[in-house]
Amino acid sequence: MKKVLSLFSGCGGMDLGFEGGFDIPTSSTNPAMHPSGWYSDSVREGWTYLLPTSFKTVFANDILDYAESAWKNYFNTRDVDVESTFHKGSIVDLVKLSRNGQYVFPANIDVVTGGFPCQDFSVAGNRGGFSSHKNHQNKYVENNPTEETRGKLYLWMREVIEITQPKVFIAENVKGLISLGSAKEIIENDFRNIGDGYVVVPARILMAGNYGVAQRRERVIFIGLSKKALNPSVLPNILEGTLDIYPPSTHAEVPVGMQKPFVTVKDVFTGLDEPEFSSDKSQQTYSKAKHLKKGQGQTEVNLNGLGPTIRSEHHGNIEFRRLSQENKGRWHSELLSGKLQRRLTVRECARIQSFPDDYPFVFTSKESSGYKLSGSGGYKVIGNAVPPLMAYNIAKHLESLWDTLFS
Incomplete structure (x- = not known):
């Protein structure tokens, strides 16, 4: 079992996707591309069961009350000790506790995931970027932005990665980050210089519809691989792009090869x-x-x-x-x-x-x-989430490469 530490967890869309073990519409599957190890029959007609993966969430974190309610209430039904696994609060405060010698983050973490706050990078928002008008407690600030403002919380995710030294990290944000000056390159470089170093695969925009999700949702994904843990022989293949760390598209508007049409x-x-x-x-x-x-x-x-x-x-x-x-x-x-x-x-x-x-x-x-x-809180956590099925595609592809990457 590979241990996952989840930051900015929300209601756990990424967490659920990384663990598997849930139903999806059969139209969202692609058995031609995933012949084994992905699917099983569901008890419901027209649905397919996604088999559990080898990943397990051992630490989850979010600052929002409605995220805590949703995460704990659901994962409590999945044989998770939610009170010890979910940690409500600011990532800034958790890192500061760790700096002061308190035991906060579990040992032997394999994967760190996190959808760091996106409001400051979204084209639908004020686009403050790194100069956010809110702090890490999501409250307005009047002074000059610091590393504790919302737009720079990825740096605190970076520090968690430095503390836990996972083999892999996966960070997620809105597509708008790509078009905000040099934000993508700055973030990639900051992630690259962690501890003994990480190979940061060039960030890519993934569209949920290409993975069987009935939604035109686009998100930029950053993936980093620990140089210390990585098999040196595969590094050239990663850098040349002949070994793709991102999952292949299973669905398309105009299917090619074994792809299926978009799910409606x-x-x-x-x-x-x-x-x-x-x-x-x-x-x-x-x-x-x-x-x-x-x-x-x-x-x-x-x-x-x-x-x-x-x-x-x-x-x-x-x-x-x-x-x-x-x-x-x-x-x-x-x-x-x-x-x-x-x-x-x-x-x-x-x-x-x-x-x-x-x-x-x-x-x-x-x-x-x-x-x-409440209904309002339900809408919010759903809208904030990574689609579990897209996350499952990321997890299963990573799982399939694991022994090659880290043997």
């Missing part, structure tokens, strides 16, 4: 009851924000294509499941059968992100081990 929103919505007929609180819950003439989230999802990027900061303006003809809806015929004009439910957003249905995103403290999560 309609594919992943199959079998969902309308909110008023569902027993799933995550499916019962959706934003009641009215339709506006302009702005984000005022459009209807295209059932026959990829879904939009599920946003964490949408202020209730999550996209519509269906709109009337007057509001330029394409599925207004469904309204004639009595179905409502409404926005996406929390569960529909979760399915677009490839989360399994056994992950609850709306619950009260009475329904869990003292945790609670």
Whole structure:
């Protein structure tokens, strides 16, 4: 079992993907490219079970209350001691405790993962980049930015990597980081100069739809390999690109070779009851924000294509499941059968992100081990997450190369 230390964990999309052991729609699979070790039959028709990997999350961390509630409530059902595994708080504070000699991070870590805060690099935000207007506690700052502001928290992830010395680290952020000056090159160089050194594979933008996720979500991924642990004979192959550390695309708009067509929103919505007929609180819950003439989230999802990027900061303006003809809806015929004009439910957003249905995103403290999560919080953690299926592709590809990389 390979130990994973997870930072900026959110609700655990990356963690779940790295561990496997959950259902996905069968259309999201590609047995031709993954003939063994990936799939098993699910008890549900039209679904496939992703087999567990050799990775195990032994440490998870986030500062947000709703992330803690979601992570602990779900991973508690996966035979995880959530109270000792999940550490709520700022990564800055955790690193400072470690600097002072306290035992914080487990030993013998194999992989460090982390989606360091993206708001300052997103084209949808203020694009402060390294000069964030918020600190590591997510509170506004008036003074000059320091290494403790939100845009520089990757440096604290860097220090965790230096402390734990994993064989591999994987960092994730929004596509907008690539177009923000020299941010990508600065981050790559900072990651490269850790301890005895890391081979930082040039960052790449991965699109979730290329891995069977019904979503046009693009994220930049940084992967680093420990020079100390790496098999020297494979280094030239990595540098030349003949050994690709990134997973191959399994789905495409125009499939090539063994690729399959994109998975559509309609594919992943199959079998969902309308909110008023569902027993799933995550499916019962959706934003009641009215339709506006302009702005984000005022459009209807295209059932026959990829879904939009599920946003964490949408202020209730999550996209519509269906709109009337007057509001330029394409599925207004469904309204004639009595179905409502409404926005996406929390569960529909979760399915677009490839989360399994056994992950609850709306619950009260009475329904869990003292945790609670509102619909608003559910939307937020889903929108912040790495799609588990995309993370599974990264993990399984890395797993397949492990003995070659580190023999």
